[in-house]
Amino acid sequence: MTALLAVENLRKSFGGVHAVSGVSFVVNEGEILGLIGPNGAGKSTLFNLINGVMAPDEGRVIFRGIDITGEAAYRVARAGLARTHQIVQPLAGMDVLENCTVGACFGSENLSIGRARDVARETAVLVGLEDRLTMSAAQLTIAGKKRLELARALSARPKLLLLDEVLAGLNPTEVEHMIGIIRAIRERGVTILIIEHLMQAIMSLSDRIVVLNIGQKLAEGTPAEVANDPAVIEAYLGDPALAEELHGSP
Amino acid sequence: MAGALLEITALEAGYGEVQVLWGISLEAARGRLTTLVGANGAGKTTTLRAVVGSIAPWKGRVVFDGEDVTRLPAHAKAARGLVLVPEGRQLFSAMTVQENLEMGAFSKRASRQLAARLDHVLTLFPRLGERRRQRAGTLSGGEQQMLAIGRGLMSDPVILIIDELSLGLAPVVVHQLFGTLRALKAAGLTILLVEQNVHLAFAVSDHAYVIAEGRVFTDGPPATLAALPEIRRAYLGL
Numbered sequence: 147m148t149a150l151l152a153v154e155n156l157r158k159s160f161g162g163v164h165a166v167s168g169v170s171f172v173v174n175e176g177e178i179l180g181l182i183g184p185n186g187a188g189k190s191t192l193f194n195l196i197n198g199v200m201a202p203d204e205g206r207v208i209f210r211g212i213d214i215t216g217e218a219a220y221r222v223a224r225a226g227l228a229r230t231h232q233i234v235q236p237l238a239g240m241d242v243l244e245n246c247t248v249g250a251c252f253g254s255e256n257l258s259i260g261r262a263r264d265v266a267r268e269t270a271v272l273v274g275l276e277d278r279l280t281m282s283a284a285q286l287t288i289a290g291k292k293r294l295e296l297a298r299a300l301s302a303r304p305k306l307l308l309l310d311e312v313l314a315g316l317n318p319t320e321v322e323h324m325i326g327i328i329r330a331i332r333e334r335g336v337t338i339l340i341i342e343h344l345m346q347a348i349m350s351l352s353d354r355i356v357v358l359n360i361g362q363k364l365a366e367g368t369p370a371e372v373a374n375d376p377a378v379i380e381a382y383l384g385d386p387a388l389a390e391e392l393h394g395s396p
Numbered sequence: 397m398a399g400a401l402l403e404i405t406a407l408e409a410g411y412g413e414v415q416v417l418w419g420i421s422l423e424a425a426r427g428r429l430t431t432l433v434g435a436n437g438a439g440k441t442t443t444l445r446a447v448v449g450s451i452a453p454w455k456g457r458v459v460f461d462g463e464d465v466t467r468l469p470a471h472a473k474a475a476r477g478l479v480l481v482p483e484g485r486q487l488f489s490a491m492t493v494q495e496n497l498e499m500g501a502f503s504k505r506a507s508r509q510l511a512a513r514l515d516h517v518l519t520l521f522p523r524l525g526e527r528r529r530q531r532a533g534t535l536s537g538g539e540q541q542m543l544a545i546g547r548g549l550m551s552d553p554v555i556l557i558i559d560e561l562s563l564g565l566a567p568v569v570v571h572q573l574f575g576t577l578r579a580l581k582a583a584g585l586t587i588l589l590v591e592q593n594v595h596l597a598f599a600v601s602d603h604a605y606v607i608a609e610g611r612v613f614t615d616g617p618p619a620t621l622a623a624l625p626e627i628r629r630a631y632l633g634l
Binding site for chain 1: 410412413414415418435436437562567570571574592593594595596598599600608609627628631632633634
């Protein structure tokens with residue numbers, strides 16, 4: 147297996163808050179890697195450091211063998227790394243096809259506008275938005291906006307796709323549908339790094355899981371390995387020692 | 397033990413277009429301590445908000461003491477004794493400890509016995525008595541939590557609903573607060589508690605509900621739940 151992305155000892159603080167403090171891991175070509183952890187663990191900050199929304203205080207981001215640490219987000223997108231946002235960010239004044247076309251124009255390939263439109267249409271179909279191509283992005287339902295967020299990122303034809311809570315706020319049927327779409331994307335050869343709070347979904351989607359807690363890597367392994375890791379269980383369920391004194395007392 | 401004091405049936409709620417609760421049903425039995433546990437984002441706080449009326453339920457029913465209160469505004473519920481101690485305390489930080497406590501007795505019903513209730517709260521939390529004239533914002537985290545509970549008690553609760561008791565507090569304070577909850581329960585108060593530490597929740601409650609992804613994943617007496625692999629599954633999906 148080859149590493150498509152390697153983050154090495156990444157650190158980022160906001161004032162006195164160490165949001166990410168020394169995180170290293172690798173995303174292998176072709177895999178779906180899940181990133182989980184309690185609220186405030188540093189997951190979204192890590193995404194921001196990887197795709198260039200902000201520069202780390204320390205550490206390196208290596209993508210396809212090239213050091214992209216601190217590169218501007220648009221250059222990272224050009225290099226073949228696209229992302230979605232937890233709070234969807236559609237270009238509200240544009241329709242679905244135009245939103246995806248923008249993604250294609252600023253993606254990994256230098257496409258003509260006509261070719262970009264073809265790529266955009268293709269990805270809109272892949273996420274199931276084919277019958278809403280001319281609908282204004284602002285008028286989509288939340289599920290539609292989530293799919294658009296995904297389609298626009300995918301229109302950039304990334305090698306690596308970062309997905310930040312694309313399942314949040316969807317109903318169970320929509321979740322199932324979205325899981326199918328994510329699997330289909332991977333089948334097309336796109337490597338995926340995914341943050342998700344719906345645990346059953348991320349555990350079934352991911353080949354491997356990295357667990358973050360308070361800005362640090364707590365565990366790494368297959369879904370079954372991390373779900374059985376006592377340190378992970380404690381991070382989610384709380385410290386059992388706190389309750390010991392209470393047992394037995396009236 | 398006349399059964400459920402608070403009965404929540406098929407509750408659905410959310411924010412804007414985003415649905416968080418997908419049909420939560422649970423009961424808080426009279427005189428008992430009931431806990432809700434579940435991972436971040438599971439819907440615990442949203443459940444409490446929909447119950448006390450700080451957000452409007454989309455669907456479902458909330459019955460309190462035999463009365464359907466689903467559509468009542470929050471202040472009307474508080475006046476009936478359905479009282480929330482919110483997550484993050486939400487004190488009036490520029491006001492003194494005593495003023496915060498007096499704000500708790502805002503309803504007509506509670507204000508009638510203000511002096512007696514104030515005595516009761518200050519007996520329960522002597523520390524608050526020592527700091528009566530101090531501004532709430534200058535208190536330690538543990539003292540602030542005591543004040544938040546004290547303010548809730550000033551409202552003359554029939555059920556006291558507490559969102560996150562132990563979060564961010566030192567173990568010694570946590571034990572003290574849980575001791576207080578037990579004393580309140582022994583005095584007959586019904587309590588519904590959201591607690592992020594599962595072990596703590598199970599140690600003190602009579603009945604626990606495990607919430608995951610906006611639904612009740614499982615429920616039962618803590619002794620039977622603690623051993624279940626389902627608990628880990630609710631949090632970790634496997």
